[in-house]
Amino acid sequence: MSNRLINWFKYASPQSFYPLAGKLIPWFWALAAVFGIAGLYIGFLVAPIDAQQGEGYRIIFLHVPTSWMSMFIYLVMAFWAGLGLAFNTRLSGMMAQALAPTGALMAFLSLWTGALWGKPMWGTWWVWDARLTSELILLFLYIGFIALQAAIDDPRRADKAGAILALVGVVNIPIIYFSVKWWNTLHQGASVSLTKAPSMAQTMLWGMLLCALACWMYSIAVALMRARSIMLERERHTEWVRALLDPQPAGKE
Amino acid sequence: MYWNSFSDFIAMGTHGPYVWGSFGVMALLMILEPWLIARGRKGLIARLKRQFRAERAERNPMDSRRSRN
Numbered sequence: 001m002s003n004r005l006i007n008w009f010k011y012a013s014p015q016s017f018y019p020l021a022g023k024l025i026p027w028f029w030a031l032a033a034v035f036g037i038a039g040l041y042i043g044f045l046v047a048p049i050d051a052q053q054g055e056g057y058r059i060i061f062l063h064v065p066t067s068w069m070s071m072f073i074y075l076v077m078a079f080w081a082g083l084g085l086a087f088n089t090r091l092s093g094m095m096a097q098a099l100a101p102t103g104a105l106m107a108f109l110s111l112w113t114g115a116l117w118g119k120p121m122w123g124t125w126w127v128w129d130a131r132l133t134s135e136l137i138l139l140f141l142y143i144g145f146i147a148l149q150a151a152i153d154d155p156r157r158a159d160k161a162g163a164i165l166a167l168v169g170v171v172n173i174p175i176i177y178f179s180v181k182w183w184n185t186l187h188q189g190a191s192v193s194l195t196k197a198p199s200m201a202q203t204m205l206w207g208m209l210l211c212a213l214a215c216w217m218y219s220i221a222v223a224l225m226r227a228r229s230i231m232l233e234r235e236r237h238t239e240w241v242r243a244l245l246d247p248q249p250a251g252k253e
Numbered sequence: 254m255y256w257n258s259f260s261d262f263i264a265m266g267t268h269g270p271y272v273w274g275s276f277g278v279m280a281l282l283m284i285l286e287p288w289l290i291a292r293g294r295k296g297l298i299a300r301l302k303r304q305f306r307a308e309r310a311e312r313n314p315m316d317s318r319r320s321r322n
Contacts, residue, residue: 046255049266056268059275066279105282113275120271222287229294236301245298246305 012091014231015240021224028224032217039210047203056120060204063113064191065212066106069219070138071173073103077145078170081163093159094234096166097149098227102219104142110135122186130179131187134172141169155234 043061050057077099084092114132115125126132145162152158175182180189191208235241256262265272 044262048255054268055266056271058265058268058272062275062279102286105286109279109282112278116271116275120268218283222290225287225290225294229290229297232294232297232301236304241301242305245302246309 012089014091014094014235015238017091018228018231018240018244021228025221025224025228028217028221032214032221035210035217036214039207039212039214042203043207043211047207048201050204053121056117059113059117060191061207061211063110063117064208065215066113067110067135068212069215070103070106070110070135071176073099073106073219073223074138074141074166074173075170077103078166081159081166084159085163085167090234093155093163094227094230095223096159096162098223098230099219100142100145100149100162101226102222104139104146106215106219107135107139107142111139127186129185129187130183131176131185134176134179137172138169138176141165141172145169 039061044058047058049055077096080092080099081096083089084096111132114135118127119125145165148165149158149162152161179185180187232241232245263269263273
């Protein structure tokens with residue numbers, strides 16, 4: 001079993017990761033709620049009006065966090081998929097599979113909130129501009145990954161095929177991120193960047209960062225929940241799943 | 254607190270439908286997703302438990318009656 005190779009990392013085996021994830025999920029939910037309430041409070045109740053965009057700018061507190069998450073989840077998913085491809089570990093494929101639907105949700109929400117922001121600000125729901133188009137491609141990559149995995153019966157082969165798709169698709173992430181620099185787009189430039197001071201008021205920035213943290217915690221909680229179900233399903237032939245769901249009285253068998 | 258009244262807050266200037274349309278769909282999906290996962294998990298566990306019980310009954314017909322409860 002390839003698991004012997006990675007014994008130094010105990011939680012790489014589904015059997016020990018399953019209960020750990022179960023213990024962590026409530027904490028991530030609690031953190032998601034705390035950050036979410038704080039972020040929405042600042043963003044929707046405290047932050048002042050934007051000089052150029054009026055009240056509609058408040059969509060930023062939903063749009064930017066979901067957009068960030070849609071890209072970041074893809075990177076994490078591709079990382080797990082690549083790890084599975086390289087080391088053939090069981091958990092990696094399960095994690096990649098658990099992340100994909102949440103990533104797709106984030107990409108959809110990014111596009112949805114973007115459209116609802118675009119209409120009052122630009123006068124249009126949608127343009128075929130570099131940023132919007134590359135984000136749409138990201139949504140299709142997620143859907144493609146899910147569909148490809150669902151189409152292959154053997155989970156290990158599904159993992160491999162999905163991993164290749166996920167890794168090839170990584171090229172799209174820098175394209176999304178830098179699209180507003182590389183091309184002349186309708187979409188505004190980055191509000192927050194690693195290289196320069198943020199171009200927004202302090203309260204707005206805090207609201208956005210708290211909402212982003214809430215989206216992080218939400219994504220981790222949901223992905224762990226889904227991963228646990230995938231573990232049970234895929235490992236149903238193993239002793240640990242049987243012992244968990246159908247415990248035998250001591251001394252029997 | 255930035256708002257003067259609740260109706261101001263709901264109106265969001267003239268952008269109410271856009272802001273609340275974003276918020277509503279996001280909130281809905283973020284409730285729906287974990288709910289669907291939890292429901293799926295319940296079904297999965299029930300299915301696996303049934304399967305394990307049936308397999309045990311096949312192996313050991315005497316034992317199954319007691320633990321079926």
